[in-house]
Amino acid sequence: xxxxxxxxxxxxxxxxxxxxxxLRFEDTDRAxxxxxxxxxxLGDLKWLGIEPxxxxxxxxxxxxxxxxVLALLERRNAAYPCFCAASDEAGAIGETxxxxxxxxxxxxxxxxxxxxxxxxxxxxxxxxxxxxxxxRLRGIVSVPADSxxxxxxxxxxxxxxxxxxxxxxxxxxxxxxxxxxEEHLPNAPKQEMICGALGWDLPEWVHIPMxxxxxxxKLSKRGGAAAISRYRELEWPPDAIVSYLATxxxxxxxxxxxxxxxxxxxxxxxxxVALAPPVHDESRMRHFGREHMARAPxxxxxxxCRSSFGPDVGFMPPDAEKISLIDELAPACATxxxxxxxxxxxxxxxxxxQGTDVPKWLPAILERLSSIPESDWSSANIKNSLKLFQKELxxxxxxxxxxxxxxxxxRPQGAPLGIILSCVGKREAIRRIGRACDEPNKx
RNA sequence: GGUCCCAUCGUCCAGAGGCCAAGGACAUCGCCCUUUCAAGGCGGCGACACGGGUUCGAAUCCCGUUGGGACCGCCA
Numbered sequence: 001x002x003x004x005x006x007x008x009x010x011x012x013x014x015x016x017x018x019x020x021x022x023l024r025f026e027d028t029d030r031a032x033x034x035x036x037x038x039x040x041x042l043g044d045l046k047w048l049g050i051e052p053x054x055x056x057x058x059x060x061x062x063x064x065x066x067x068x069v070l071a072l073l074e075r076r077n078a079a080y081p082c083f084c085a086a087s088d089e090a091g092a093i094g095e096t097x098x099x100x101x102x103x104x105x106x107x108x109x110x111x112x113x114x115x116x117x118x119x120x121x122x123x124x125x126x127x128x129x130x131x132x133x134x135x136r137l138r139g140i141v142s143v144p145a146d147s148x149x150x151x152x153x154x155x156x157x158x159x160x161x162x163x164x165x166x167x168x169x170x171x172x173x174x175x176x177x178x179x180x181x182e183e184h185l186p187n188a189p190k191q192e193m194i195c196g197a198l199g200w201d202l203p204e205w206v207h208i209p210m211x212x213x214x215x216x217x218k219l220s221k222r223g224g225a226a227a228i229s230r231y232r233e234l235e236w237p238p239d240a241i242v243s244y245l246a247t248x249x250x251x252x253x254x255x256x257x258x259x260x261x262x263x264x265x266x267x268x269x270x271x272x273v274a275l276a277p278p279v280h281d282e283s284r285m286r287h288f289g290r291e292h293m294a295r296a297p298x299x300x301x302x303x304x305c306r307s308s309f310g311p312d313v314g315f316m317p318p319d320a321e322k323i324s325l326i327d328e329l330a331p332a333c334a335t336x337x338x339x340x341x342x343x344x345x346x347x348x349x350x351x352x353x354q355g356t357d358v359p360k361w362l363p364a365i366l367e368r369l370s371s372i373p374e375s376d377w378s379s380a381n382i383k384n385s386l387k388l389f390q391k392e393l394x395x396x397x398x399x400x401x402x403x404x405x406x407x408x409x410x411r412p413q414g415a416p417l418g419i420i421l422s423c424v425g426k427r428e429a430i431r432r433i434g435r436a437c438d439e440p441n442k443x
Numbered sequence: 444g445g446u447c448c449c450a451u452c453g454u455c456c457a458g459a460g461g462c463c464a465a466g467g468a469c470a471u472c473g474c475c476c477u478u479u480c481a482a483g484g485c486g487g488c489g490a491c492a493c494g495g496g497u498u499c500g501a502a503u504c505c506c507g508u509u510g511g512g513a514c515c516g517c518c519a
Contacts, residue, residue: 138449142447143447147445147515162519181513182514183512183514184513184514186446186448210512210513218512247469249456253456255467275448283453284469285469287469287470328480404478412479413478
C-alpha cells in the first residue's frame, strides 16, 4: 500500500505538470532482487491504473555507467577504498562517522588493490558544521555533518549501492522530483553530497509520510494483510483503492466519493500534503469500495457474479431479476467477492427456521404460489400475490412476512422476498414451503 | 544510545494570530423510511498531548516536556 501510494503521488504529480512518471527497479542488490517481484509490482500498478510512462533500465544493467561515476568520484578524492571485511565493524571510529580506511595513502591503497585485496568504496563525507537540504514538504532540514558516516558507494563484489546508483540514474534520467517515503529522508543529505562532489544538479526532494498500521507501525511491505496483491485477490475495486490512497496525506482528495485518476491528476498538488503519518483504516477504505459497488454498471456486476446464481438446472431467472437482487445487495458490499458471497447466502437456505412454529396459513400460501404459472414467476407478481394474501389474512405485515421469510430462506432477514423468490425459482420456493408444511422438524 | 521527522474527533483531512464556544468525510449511535436487513434521509456523540512564553488576542508563532515514528547496513 505504501509503495502504491508513493507511485500514485508520483503519477499524479507528473500528470498534473505534464511531466513523465518514471519507474525504475532498484535491484542493485542482486542477491535479493528477482524478476518476479518486478512483474508483480508492475501488475499491481497496472491493476490500479497507475502505469509508468517509462520503465527505465534496471540499475543492475547500468553497472558500467555507475563504475564510471565511481571512478570520477575517486579522481576527485570524494571516494576511497576500504579494506575492512564486510562484517568487520572495527573500521568505524566510535561515535563519529569517519572511517579508518579514509586515511590510507593513495599509493598504498593502489598497491593493495593491485595485489588482489578486496575492498569496497566509501564516500568521503565532508567534514563541517552541518549539512542542510531542502525538502519540499518540510522546508530546510539540517543535520550535523558528523552524523553522516562514510557510507558505502560500491561493494567489494563491484556492485554499487542504492545511494550512488540512485543519484546517477536520477541525473541521467533528468529526474526533477524525487517523491518517496519518509524513510528515505536520511538519504537525501547523502545523495546531495554525492551530487555536490560531482557538481550535478539536485532534484527536488519530496518525502511523504509513511502509512502506518493500526498499531502505528510502518505498514509491512508485502505479504501483509494490507497489500495491494491481497486486496486484488479479494477483488476490491481498484478505483476505490486509488481514491482511498489519495486521501492518505493529501488534503484535497475527495473523501466521500470515488475520484478517478484523471480527476485526481487535475487537482493534485504537493502543497496540501500533510506531514503526520496517516494510519491505514480499512473501514474508511470500505466506504470507497461500497461507493464503487453502488454505482458500478449493474450489467458488469452481473457478469462478474453470474456463477453465484447457481448452475443452470433447467431454470434460470431472467437477468432483470438477477439485477434487482444485485441492486439490493451491492451497496452494502465493498468488494466483488463480498457481493458474490452475499448473493450466495441470499439465495441459499439458512438454519434459523428450526424450531419455529409453522403458521396455520402456510399450506394456503403454498397453494397460492403454486398457482402462479412459471412464465409469470416474477418478483412483481410474487410481491403482489403475497401482499394480496396478507390482506386476505388480515394480519400485520410483520406477522406475515417474517415467518414466511423464515421458511422461505431460513433466515430472519434479507432482500425483499419477491426478488429472492423470483431468483430462487418457483420450483425451489415451492419445495421449501412444502417441506416446512410436511416436515417442520426437518428444517 | 545518536540524528532527523511528526503531534487537531476512533480514522483521514480542514485550520497558514482574531471569521474556531474548531469544520468536513469515514466509522459509530439514535430517529425516519421499510415486511426484515441493507441502502437512503435527518440528527447526536466526538479532538486542538502537556507546560511555559510572545501577543490586546494562539489550534495557529517560539521554547521545553511527553508521546509516536524513521534512520543510523558491503538493504533499498
